[in-house]
Amino acid sequence: MTAATFDGFVHADGDRLVDGEGRRLQWRGMGLGNWLLPEGYMWVLHGGPQSPRAIESMISTLVGQPRATEFWRRFRDVFIAEADIARMAAEGFDHVRLAINARVVMSDDAAPLDDGLALVDRLIDWCRTHRLWVVLDLHGAPGGQTGTNIDDSPNGRPELFEDPRHRERTIELWSMLARRYRDETVVAGYDLLNEPIPDDYQHRYADDLAGIYRDLTTAIRAVDPNHLIIYEGSHWATNWSIFTEVWDANSMLQFHKYWSPPDRPSIQQYLDARTRLGLPIYMGEGGENALDWFQTMFQLLEDHEIGWNFWPWKKIDTTTSPCSIDPPPGWSDIVAWAAGQAPQPSADDAAKVLDDLLDRMRLNRCTYRPDVVNAMMRRVPLRLPATGFTFDAGGASRPRGAQPLAGFRDDDGVTVRFTGDGEPDWAHASYSQPAEGFEVVLDTGDWVEYEMTLAAPGVLEVTVEVGGVAFPDVAVDGVSLEPSGTAGLYRTPVPIAAGTHRLRVTATRGDTSLVALTVAPG
Known part of the structure; x- marks a missing residue:
């Protein structure tokens, strides 16, 4: 990872993303969802309101408009604070992607909203202090670009493409942002x-999307010749x-990746586009x-020199984000009421719950989940699934008799066996369940390699889980690990230096x- 430098603009250099000094960037970023554009699932409002305007209506119905206004003011101060940005930087992230709702920064008559823009400015200042770049992401365009809750569309339709007034406001919005930040090198794109x-x-x-991208590019370049422009594909950013x-030489193409196999065939169309168009590509949202x-997914991206951004940093009661907000007593009653399954709490009772919730949103009150960060960074301590071997040419021995699993890593020349029933389910957390497991089958002499990173030097212990009785040999950077006497447990004979290393497993x-494999300090 290259530490953020603000001497010049992040830009495209052919199909590479580089900083102002021309150094190639391998981006590792974090998505700031739910802050300027709340989403119902991040509040565990299952069966309840999902869009920002619906969640806002819920809060005002509970406690009245004056207290609701104060709630949202405090929410903007505590949900993402400087402590969050400092922690991201300490973990090794180099940029954030800020999800913006148009109506937070621009009024219905296209006037800039100072309070909302001040939040963006404050975030940029924090990121300058802690050396992270900022990607400005228009998550909710005027009228809505998706027609779903995630863009705050007022009528459940992508009216950006149906009403020319919304198109004009979107152009005005990006012109305003580009004019405001044209000299700001902390803003990456x-x-x-x-x-x-x-x-x-x-x-x-489809034609309308291409047309508005061209119009937005023209409008931005009229006031800002320097910033990177990022285009997402249609259909959840997967259809390119x-x-x-090429609409602009200083541009990058973005895809998103959810609930699909973490393998090369699943991203091949994006790799092909990079080669064909000569532009950098970016996985701007996944998790x-x-x-x-x-x-496995973030190993895949980095082995193919694709920068990435994890979604999102913080949610209520989660195991899939780095920060989990512990819900306060009484929050489940509000959730049940919002889903139509319980009576409405009194305004005073609801206000107490919301006040407690706000306090629990602070980073120091959250349950922090280092295992989530370690998995995406491949940082010790961590678990390495057998199928998470590296994707480069040196990642496996590629035996002639291999029997790849159809639909998952079937171009890697390695025997993979699915141990669950039916077909693999890539949705949400089911991938990690024992009933949905995978095995890599190695014949004698075959090997696979994994990448891992140590934050500090030290002795390592590697525990190998196998589906039979034959245990392999294990080596780190060519140095064999010593069996401990306990089946499947190995130790490095000497301390390993801090940094990134290769762990090879060979069937002997x-x-x-x-x-x-589970890798932990010894």
């Missing part, structure tokens, strides 16, 4: 539209069929899954069914 036109809309409005030409999926005592 402009992410024009988040996940536009999903599902059937991807076909109906509109990208047939909401299990630790094994994180480890007969065919080996490898399930996982």
Whole structure:
């Protein structure tokens, strides 16, 4: 990772993303969801309100408008604070992607909103202090670009593409932001539209999406010649069929990745586009899954020199984000009422719960989950699923008799066996369940390699989980680990230096069914 430097602008250099000094960037970032654009699932409002305007209505119904206004003012101060940015920097992240709701920074008559813009300015100042770049992400465009809760669309339709007034306001919004930040090198780029036109809309409005991207590019370049422009594909940023030409030389293409196999075939269309168009590519949003999926997916991206951004930093009662807000007593009553399953709490009772919730949103009150960060960074201590071996040419021995698993890493020349029933389910946390497991089967002499990073030097212990009785040999950077006397447990003979290392597992005592490795300080 290259530490953020603000001497010059992040920009595209052919198909590479580079900083102002021309150094290639391997981005590792964090998504700031739910702060300027709340989403219902991040509040565990299952069966309740999902969009920002619906959540705002819920709060005002509970406690009245004056107290609701104060709630949101305090929420903006505590949900993302400087302590959060400092922690991201300490963990090794180099940028944040800020999800912006248009109506937080611009009024209905296209006037800038000082209070909302001050929040963006404050975040930029914090990121300057802690050496992170900022990507400005228009998550909720005027009228809505998706027609779902995630863009705060007022009528559940992508009216950005249906009403020319919304199109003009979106152009005015990006012109205003580009004019405001044109000299700000902490701002890395402009992410024009988040996940536009999903599902059937991807076909109906494909030409309109390409057209508004061109218009936004022209408007931005009229006031800002320097910042990187980022274009997302349609259908949750997975369909890149509109990208047939280069609209701006200083641009980058973005895809998102959720609930799909973490393997090369799943990203091949994006790799092909990078080669064809000569532009850098970026996985700007991914997560909401299990630790094994994180480890493999982010290994996949980095082995293919794709920068990434994890989604999101903080949610209520979660195991899939670094920060989990512990819900206060009484929050479940509000959730049940919002879902129509319980009576409405009194205004005073609800106000007490909301006040407690705000206090619990502070970083020092959250339950921090280092295992989530360790999985995406492949940082010790961590679990390495057998199928998380590296994707580069040196990642496996590629035996002739391999029997790849159809639909998952089937281009890697390694025997992978699914041990669950039916077909693998890549959705959410099911990937990590024992019933949904995988094994890598190694014949004698076969090997696979994994990447791991140590924050500090030290002796390591590696526990190998196998599906049979044959245990492999294990080595780190070519140095064999010593069996401890306990089956499957190995130790490094000498301390290992801080930094990134290769861990090789070789079948030497007969065919080996490898399930996982756990790496921990010795």
